[in-house]
Amino acid sequence: MAENVNIEVSPISRVEGHGDLVLDIKNRKIEKLQFRIPEAPRFFEAMLVGKKYDQPSHITSRICGICSVAHTFASIKATEDALKVKLNDLILKLRRIVNIGEYIQSNCLHVYFLAAPDFLGVGSVIPLIETHPDVVNIAINMKKIANDIVRITAGRAVHPITTIVGGFTKLPTEQDLLNIKNMLNSLYPDLEISLKVLKSLKLPKFERETEYISISNNYEYALYDGDLKSSDGWVIKPINYLDKIKEKVVEHSTGKHCWANRDSYMVGALSRVNNNYEMLSDRAKQYAEELGLKVPCYNTFMINIAQFIEIVHCVDDGIRLIDEILNEGLKEDKALVEVKPKAGRGVGIVEAPRGTLIHDYTYDKSGKITKVNLIIPTNMNYANVEKDLEAYIPSIIDKSEDEIRFHSEMLIRAYDPCISCSTHFLNVKLINK
Amino acid sequence: MSKPKVGVFGFAGCGGCQLEILNLEEQLVDFIKAVDIVNFTEAITEHSDTYEIALIEGSVSTNHDLEKLEHISKIAKIIIAVGACACTGGLNCLKNLYGLEKAKELVYGDKKDWIDAIETKPIDAYVKVDYYARGCPPTRSEIVDIVKSLIVGKKPEIPNYPVCIECKRLGNTCLYEYGLSCFGPVARAGCNARCPSSKSGCEACRGYIDQPNINAQKDLLSRYGLTVEDIMEGFNLYNACKNNVLKK
Numbered sequence: 290m291a292e293n294v295n296i297e298v299s300p301i302s303r304v305e306g307h308g309d310l311v312l313d314i315k316n317r318k319i320e321k322l323q324f325r326i327p328e329a330p331r332f333f334e335a336m337l338v339g340k341k342y343d344q345p346s347h348i349t350s351r352i353c354g355i356c357s358v359a360h361t362f363a364s365i366k367a368t369e370d371a372l373k374v375k376l377n378d379l380i381l382k383l384r385r386i387v388n389i390g391e392y393i394q395s396n397c398l399h400v401y402f403l404a405a406p407d408f409l410g411v412g413s414v415i416p417l418i419e420t421h422p423d424v425v426n427i428a429i430n431m432k433k434i435a436n437d438i439v440r441i442t443a444g445r446a447v448h449p450i451t452t453i454v455g456g457f458t459k460l461p462t463e464q465d466l467l468n469i470k471n472m473l474n475s476l477y478p479d480l481e482i483s484l485k486v487l488k489s490l491k492l493p494k495f496e497r498e499t500e501y502i503s504i505s506n507n508y509e510y511a512l513y514d515g516d517l518k519s520s521d522g523w524v525i526k527p528i529n530y531l532d533k534i535k536e537k538v539v540e541h542s543t544g545k546h547c548w549a550n551r552d553s554y555m556v557g558a559l560s561r562v563n564n565n566y567e568m569l570s571d572r573a574k575q576y577a578e579e580l581g582l583k584v585p586c587y588n589t590f591m592i593n594i595a596q597f598i599e600i601v602h603c604v605d606d607g608i609r610l611i612d613e614i615l616n617e618g619l620k621e622d623k624a625l626v627e628v629k630p631k632a633g634r635g636v637g638i639v640e641a642p643r644g645t646l647i648h649d650y651t652y653d654k655s656g657k658i659t660k661v662n663l664i665i666p667t668n669m670n671y672a673n674v675e676k677d678l679e680a681y682i683p684s685i686i687d688k689s690e691d692e693i694r695f696h697s698e699m700l701i702r703a704y705d706p707c708i709s710c711s712t713h714f715l716n717v718k719l720i721n722k
Numbered sequence: 723m724s725k726p727k728v729g730v731f732g733f734a735g736c737g738g739c740q741l742e743i744l745n746l747e748e749q750l751v752d753f754i755k756a757v758d759i760v761n762f763t764e765a766i767t768e769h770s771d772t773y774e775i776a777l778i779e780g781s782v783s784t785n786h787d788l789e790k791l792e793h794i795s796k797i798a799k800i801i802i803a804v805g806a807c808a809c810t811g812g813l814n815c816l817k818n819l820y821g822l823e824k825a826k827e828l829v830y831g832d833k834k835d836w837i838d839a840i841e842t843k844p845i846d847a848y849v850k851v852d853y854y855a856r857g858c859p860p861t862r863s864e865i866v867d868i869v870k871s872l873i874v875g876k877k878p879e880i881p882n883y884p885v886c887i888e889c890k891r892l893g894n895t896c897l898y899e900y901g902l903s904c905f906g907p908v909a910r911a912g913c914n915a916r917c918p919s920s921k922s923g924c925e926a927c928r929g930y931i932d933q934p935n936i937n938a939q940k941d942l943l944s945r946y947g948l949t950v951e952d953i954m955e956g957f958n959l960y961n962a963c964k965n966n967v968l969k970k
Contacts, residue, residue: 330829330830330837331783331814331817332820332825332829334828334829335816335817336813336820338820338828348813348959351735351738351812351858353736354742355737355738398741406767413767413768415766418754429748429750432744433748436747444916444922446745447741447742448859450920450922451921458920458922540833
C-alpha cells in the first residue's frame with residue numbers, strides 16, 4: 290500500500306513522442322500531479338509563414354508520421370477554404386478512402402500494438418509474438434492492408450504524395466480500387482476473431498463525465514468534414530472555432546493546454562462515438578453492443594474499444610465509397626480542379642484518429658501564408674488527462690507503487706497521445722520526498 | 723555481429739521513421755527475431771543502457787536532446803541516422819531560417835523563456851554517424867538492409883546517383899514536361915523515384931548526391947524558363963541546414 294509515493298515515469302512508453310508523468314503522493318493525498326511534455330518544440334507555425342499555398346500540406350504532414358494523412362487534409366482544407374476552391378465529388382470520395390486507410394492503420398497500431406500488451410500483462414508486442422501469435426498476425430495483416438490503401442491512393446503510406454490543394458496529382462485505377470475493396474472484404478474474419486479477444490479482456494471501470502468534442506454532420510460518421518459539436522450542446526462552424534476552443538501555455542509542458550465550456554474536454558474516438566453513434570455502420574453498432582459500449586460512455590479506457598469500433602465502421606464505409614466511385618466512373622480530368630491565389634483566411638478541421646485537428650491559415654493576395662494557428666488533438670486532451678488522473682488515482686491508491694505507475698500509464702496511453710504532434714509526450718515519475 | 727542489441731531513439735521529428743520500423747509488416751517478426759531490440763520507447767516499455775547499434779530518428783533541437791545524443795554515442799558502437807531530420811536536419815531547419823528567438827515568441831508568446839530550444843542541427847553536427855538511411859521517410863527496406871548488412875558483416879550500399887536515373891528506368895515522363903519543377907537531377911536516389919512517379923516533383927528529402935551536376939540542373943531550369951531562386955524554396959524544405967549547393 291502506498292502512503293507516500295513519488296513516481297516519475299520518464300519516458301512514458303508505447304506512445305508516440307516523449308511525455309513524462311510526475312506524481313507525488315503524501316499521506317494518501319496527491320500533492321503534485323503533472324503530465325509533462327519535454328518533447329522538443331518544433332515551431333511549425335513559424336515554418337509556414339511566407340510559404341506558398343502548395344507547400345503547407347507537405348510541411349505539416351511532417352508534424353506527425355502516424356497521422357500524416359490527417360494533417361495533410363486539415364492543411365489542404367484550410368487552404369482550400371481560404372482560396373475558395375470548389376471540389377468535385379470524386380476528389381472528396383477518394384480523400385475519404387485515403388483517410389479510412391490511415392484510420393485503420395492508426396487505430397490498429399494503438400489497439401493491437403500499443404494498448405493490447407497492457408491488457409495481456411506484458412511490456413510490448415514482442416512477447417505476444419510467442420504467446421498470442423494469432424492476434425499479432427491479425428494486427429500485422431490489418432496494418433499492412435491499411436498502409437497499402439494509403440500507398441495505392443496517396444503514393445506513400447507515411448507522408449502522402451498525391452494529395453494536394455485542388456485534388457490529386459494522380460488517380461488510382463479502377464483495378465486499384467477493386468483491389469482495395471477485396472482487401473477490405475478480407476478483414477471481416479479477422480474483425481470477428483478480434484471481437485472475441487476483446488470481449489474476453491477486462492477493462493478497468495473508471496468513469497468521469499467530461500465535455501466530449503468532435504466534428505459532426507448529418508450525412509455520415511464524421512471523420513473528414515463537419516461542424517464542431519460538443520456533448521454540452523453547442524455546435525459551431527469551423528471558421529468560428531476560436532469562439533469556443535481556448536488555448537494556453539503551461540509551465541511544465543511544450544504542448545499547450547486547451548479548454549472550451551469547462552476546464553477540460555476530451556477529443557478522439559470516444560468523443561466521436563458519443564457524439565455521432567447513430568451514424569456508425571450497422572455492423573459497427575452491433576460490435577459496440579457486443580463489447581458493452583453504450584453511449585454516452587464516460588469510461589476513458591473504452592477509447593480503445595471505440596477505436597476498434599471505428600475500424601469496423603471504416604471497413605464498411607470504404608467498401609461503400611469504392612462502390613459509389615466505380616458506379617460513377619473514374620475520370621482523369623476530374624483529378625484536379627483549378628486553384629488561384631487569393632487573400633483570405635481559411636480553417637480546416639478534420640478528425641485525426643486521436644481527435645479533432647484544426648489548421649487555420651491566413652493568405653496574402655500572392656498566395657503566401659502570413660499567419661498560422663494549429664490546434665492539435667493531444668494538446669486538447671492534456672488538461673483532461675490530468676483531470677482523469679486526479680479522479681482515478683485515489684481509487685487505486687491502495688495498490689503498490691508499481692501498480693499505480695502501471696495503471697496511470699495505461700490511462701494516459703488510452704488517449705493514444707501523439708506527442709510529436711502536440712509539440713509542434715510520456716515518462717511517468719513517482720517522487721518520494 | 724550475431725544478434726546485436728539495438729536501441730531505437732527519437733529526437734525532434736514526427737515519429738514517422740520509427741513507425742516505418744513498426745510498418746515492416748511481413749518482415750517485422752523476422753526483424754525482431756534477428757536483433758535484440760532493447761530500447762524503443764514508441765513500441766516497448768523496457769529499456770537498457772547496453773546496445774551496439776543505435777538507430778536515431780529526429781534532429782537535435784534542445785539542450786536535453788544534445789545530452790541524450792552524447793550519452794547514446796558513448797554506448798553505441800554504430801550510429802545509424804534514420805530519416806531526413808537525423809541526416810540533414812530536415813524540415814526542422816526551416817525554423818532556423820525564420821529565426822529561433824522570433825519563432826519562440828511567435829508560438830509561445832511571453833512564455834517563451836519556459837521553452838528549451840536551440841538551433842536545429844542534424845545529428846552528425848555533434849557525433850560521428852556511421853550510416854545514413856535517408857529520406858522523409860526512408861524506405862523500409864533500406865533500414866532493414868543496413869541492419870542486415872551489419873549482421874552479416876558487409877558494408878551497406880547507399881545510392882550515390884540522382885533520382886533521375888531511377889525515374890528514367892521506370893519510364894516516367896519528365897515532370898518538367900508537365901510544367902512542374904523537380905530536384906531529380908541533383909537529389910540522391912534510393913526511393914525508387916516515389917514522388918516523380920506520383921507526378922509530384924522531387925523535394926530532395928534524401929539530400930543531394932556527393933558531387934551533384936549543378937550545371938545540368940541549371941541548364942534544365944533555364945531550358946524551362948526557371949531560375950535557381952524559383953525552386954530554391956522547395957529545396958530548402960529538407961536541406962535548409964545544409965549549405966546551398968545550387969548557389970555555388
